[in-house]
Amino acid sequence: MEKRMTRRQALGAVGGLLASAVLVACAPGPTPTPQVIVKEVTKVVEVEKEKVVEKPVEKVVTQVVEKVVKETVAPPQRTKITYLHFHSDVVRVGAQDLLVGNYNRDSLKYVVEPVFVPFGELTQKWEAALASGEPFDILLSSGMDAGRMGMEKKALNLDAYWDASKKLPPATPENWVPYTILELSGVVYQGKKYGVPFQPDTRFLFLDVKAFKEVGLDPEKPPVTWDDLWTYADKLDKGKKGAWQRIGFCPVWGQSWFWMWLWSMGWCEWDQQNEFKASVMDRPEVRECIQWHIAWRDRYGRDDLNALAAGFTGLVDAFITGMNPILVHGSWMPARYKVVKPAFEIAYAMFPRHPGKNGRHSSWGAGHCMVIAPNSKHPDGAWDFIEWFLSAENMKLWCTKTGTFVGRADVMNDPDVQKAHPHYKIAFEQLKLTNPCPTPVPYPGADYRGAMLLVWDGKATIDEALKQKQEEANQAVQDWIKTHPGQ
Amino acid sequence: MVVESDLRHIGARRAATSTKRFLGKGPKFWRDALTGWAMALPWLIGFLVFTAGPMGLSFYYSFTFFNIPQPPRWMGLYNYQFLPTWVLFRKAVYNTLYYVALSQPLAIVGSLFLAVLMNQNIPGRAAFRTIYYLPSVLSGVATAMLWLWLLNPRSGIVNVALRSIGLPAPNWLFDEHWAKPALVLMRMWGLGAGAVIFLAGLQGIPEHLHEAAQIDGAGRWRRFWSITLPMLSPTVFFQLVTGFIGAFQMFAPVYVWTQVEAGSTGTVGAGPQNSLLMYALLLYQVAFGSGANMGRASAMAWMLFVFILALTIIQFRLAKFWVYYEAGPEGGV
Numbered sequence: 001m002e003k004r005m006t007r008r009q010a011l012g013a014v015g016g017l018l019a020s021a022v023l024v025a026c027a028p029g030p031t032p033t034p035q036v037i038v039k040e041v042t043k044v045v046e047v048e049k050e051k052v053v054e055k056p057v058e059k060v061v062t063q064v065v066e067k068v069v070k071e072t073v074a075p076p077q078r079t080k081i082t083y084l085h086f087h088s089d090v091v092r093v094g095a096q097d098l099l100v101g102n103y104n105r106d107s108l109k110y111v112v113e114p115v116f117v118p119f120g121e122l123t124q125k126w127e128a129a130l131a132s133g134e135p136f137d138i139l140l141s142s143g144m145d146a147g148r149m150g151m152e153k154k155a156l157n158l159d160a161y162w163d164a165s166k167k168l169p170p171a172t173p174e175n176w177v178p179y180t181i182l183e184l185s186g187v188v189y190q191g192k193k194y195g196v197p198f199q200p201d202t203r204f205l206f207l208d209v210k211a212f213k214e215v216g217l218d219p220e221k222p223p224v225t226w227d228d229l230w231t232y233a234d235k236l237d238k239g240k241k242g243a244w245q246r247i248g249f250c251p252v253w254g255q256s257w258f259w260m261w262l263w264s265m266g267w268c269e270w271d272q273q274n275e276f277k278a279s280v281m282d283r284p285e286v287r288e289c290i291q292w293h294i295a296w297r298d299r300y301g302r303d304d305l306n307a308l309a310a311g312f313t314g315l316v317d318a319f320i321t322g323m324n325p326i327l328v329h330g331s332w333m334p335a336r337y338k339v340v341k342p343a344f345e346i347a348y349a350m351f352p353r354h355p356g357k358n359g360r361h362s363s364w365g366a367g368h369c370m371v372i373a374p375n376s377k378h379p380d381g382a383w384d385f386i387e388w389f390l391s392a393e394n395m396k397l398w399c400t401k402t403g404t405f406v407g408r409a410d411v412m413n414d415p416d417v418q419k420a421h422p423h424y425k426i427a428f429e430q431l432k433l434t435n436p437c438p439t440p441v442p443y444p445g446a447d448y449r450g451a452m453l454l455v456w457d458g459k460a461t462i463d464e465a466l467k468q469k470q471e472e473a474n475q476a477v478q479d480w481i482k483t484h485p486g487q
Numbered sequence: 488m489v490v491e492s493d494l495r496h497i498g499a500r501r502a503a504t505s506t507k508r509f510l511g512k513g514p515k516f517w518r519d520a521l522t523g524w525a526m527a528l529p530w531l532i533g534f535l536v537f538t539a540g541p542m543g544l545s546f547y548y549s550f551t552f553f554n555i556p557q558p559p560r561w562m563g564l565y566n567y568q569f570l571p572t573w574v575l576f577r578k579a580v581y582n583t584l585y586y587v588a589l590s591q592p593l594a595i596v597g598s599l600f601l602a603v604l605m606n607q608n609i610p611g612r613a614a615f616r617t618i619y620y621l622p623s624v625l626s627g628v629a630t631a632m633l634w635l636w637l638l639n640p641r642s643g644i645v646n647v648a649l650r651s652i653g654l655p656a657p658n659w660l661f662d663e664h665w666a667k668p669a670l671v672l673m674r675m676w677g678l679g680a681g682a683v684i685f686l687a688g689l690q691g692i693p694e695h696l697h698e699a700a701q702i703d704g705a706g707r708w709r710r711f712w713s714i715t716l717p718m719l720s721p722t723v724f725f726q727l728v729t730g731f732i733g734a735f736q737m738f739a740p741v742y743v744w745t746q747v748e749a750g751s752t753g754t755v756g757a758g759p760q761n762s763l764l765m766y767a768l769l770l771y772q773v774a775f776g777s778g779a780n781m782g783r784a785s786a787m788a789w790m791l792f793v794f795i796l797a798l799t800i801i802q803f804r805l806a807k808f809w810v811y812y813e814a815g816p817e818g819g820v
Binding site for chain 1: 573
């Protein structure tokens with residue numbers, strides 16, 4: 001009995017030794033250093049050279065280096081910076097991933113983790129994280145929100161960082177594209193900067209070249225005024241009420257907002273300093289603008305327009321399907337249309353103006369800016385990424401890849417960038433006549449569009465709609481004063 | 488004749504006796520009591536921390552202006568005074584009452600009808616039950632997306648079917664007058680869950696009651712009216728109470744629909760003329776939308792809570808007039 005036990009113990013000991021030996025042999029060595037990575041890369045490249053002689057060797061080297069570096073540099077040695085964004089389209093996500101990947105490859109101190117949230121839930125997630133004490137470090141915010149967020153203590157004052165920055169140009173007119181100077185007012189509250197403008201945007205006309213040519217219209221001579229839209233639509237319309245095959249133009253489709261038409265009459269409720277003028281809804285401009293919208297409704301029929309609009313989701317819109325050859329849309333769309341339908345020929349034109357003497361090709365823009373959480377645990381890291389991301393080199397790459405604008409004037413004035421996309425010429429001109437709607441105004445804006453929709457849906461006359469919306473605006477103003485004492 | 492001092496004396500004597508009885512319990516009683524409390528403690532802690540605590544806090548917030556992350560600022564009764572005068576609040580209350588009033592009776596009658604059908608002894612009965620229950624296991628978001636396509640005015644299968652039989656095809660979610668009926672229609676699709684509960688109730692009705700009535704010459708309709716329905720009344724009552732509570736909190740489909748709508752047509756709000764602005768959706772928008780005010784959202788939550796509580800109490804009070812418990816209302820004999 002005693003002898004058997006000893007044998008078992010001996011066998012156990014041998015087994016244990018063997019197992020230990022195997023484990024030791026298989027155990028990872030010390031954390032790989034950059035020198036080890038270089039050595040591994042060289043080996044792989046040599047093999048590739050032998051296998052594929054014609055393949056560009058440089059490309060292979062880059063790919064392998066990226067892969068190895070990402071896998072072997074230990075994350076704990078760097079601080080993680082979280083970046084909350086809403087980019088979901090293939091064009092911008094591709095460009096963003098490329099830039100974030102480059103930053104993570106090169107940065108020795110920080111590693112950025114992008115976190116996607118749909119645009120409609122962005123504020124909720126940002127605020128919930130702020131309240132929890134575990135905030136995201138960076139937010140890709142609506143361009144008009146940063147100042148308001150600063151007022152509400154939801155964004156960090158970036159003055160110290162920006163003023164000391166050697167990579168970002170100062171916030172002066174010569175350094176930022178014209179519209180962005182206005183937008184800068186949107187990121188400023190009481191003289192302090194709470195965001196850095198990233199990509200401003202604007203809206204203008206998209207023209208379906210094939211449809212224009214089909215009815216004998218020259219896309220090089222686009223509609224210029226409201227009246228032109230009506231006469232162009234006469235030619236472009238196809239079908240009849242109840243059975244439309246093509247709608248020449250519809251002022252409530254795409255990125256066309258009521259206040260843009262109002263502005264194109266030469267009137268704006270914000271002045272050039274973004275000071276809010278008391279909103280009186282019952283004005284001749286508002287009445288005429290509503291009547292003009294109703295004329296379009298009666299031309300096509302409200303139910304017909306609603307039924308057609310219901311068929312469009314996301315990129316499959318009225319324009320790309322050939323249903324609507326003149327559409328107001330945003331500066332970010334050309335690159336996306338190109339991905340969905342590469343052969344689709346598009347011409348661009350300025351936003352139409354009112355035919356009256358005060359008419360101007362005015363448009364609306366918002367765009368996006370970057371902000372840092374006021375209670376971020378790594379504000380230096382967050383700024384390091386923002387500063388790097390918004391560098392001239394990266395912004396050139398962003399323009400080339402996405403076709404959107406950036407706020408930096410040096411980038412937008414670059415001849416190579418201006419030639420990069422066919423819509424840039426018109427869009428850049430449009431940007432000079434674009435109004436933002438900054439939100440840190442002391443009073444909520446009046447719901448002009450709501451008034452128009454009341455009439456559009458047959459719920460009220462123009463008089464009744466304007467009266468109702470005026471009462472609502474007055475109540476909102478009183479509520480704001482009551483809930484924001486001293487602001 | 489018993490005077491007041493006698494009564495006081497009797498009361499004091501009873502209290503002393505019960506205290507003595509309580510303190511005089513042996514160690515086993517205390518051990519059992521401790522074990523019981525220890526078993527209940529995890530739930531109690533969970534209740535206090537995750538339910539009662541947040542409820543108490545939200546009650547306090549409902550009297551404040553609270554824009555996270557700024558600290559709440561005391562506003563007294565302002566939120567409760569403002570809300571009834573706010574046009575969007577009134578619209579949301581109207582939409583929600585409309586939806587509840589239309590959907591709840593239809594849901595009860597529809598699921599009962601379905602349960603009676605599924606209770607018949609027909610071939611493939613189990614398959615029918617599975618098919619009808621299937622929509623209930625789908626997520627709310629998936630269901631909403633599905634119905635968005637089904638109700639598409641041009642290419643949706645509902646309108647294709649209506650047109651094929653010569654009926655007018657509404658614009659559903661894109662028409663102020665049809666948006667809420669569309670929501671009710673979608674709820675009818677998920678009747679299977681309620682039908683399964685009714686089915687369980689139906690199968691719990693003793694067969695001998697039907698047999699006795701049949702011998703007495705009662706027809707099918709008479710037996711349903713005089714036996715099935717009274718015996719099912721506790722189930723109907725349960726469905727009514729839980730159904731009302733659920734219907735008043737309608738959120739997921741309208742949230743999804745209004746998000747998609749905003750993306751496809753450039754419109755904002757909640758359906759045409761805010762016809763899909765349900766109470767819970769407005770509450771969410773007030774809490775997290777532009778100019779977020781968690782205080783006002785808390786006030787809305789408490790108003791809804793009090794309203795549902797009152798409605799439930801009324802339902803319980805009325806229950807004694809129409810709900811029949813075979814074993815008595817307390818479950819006793």
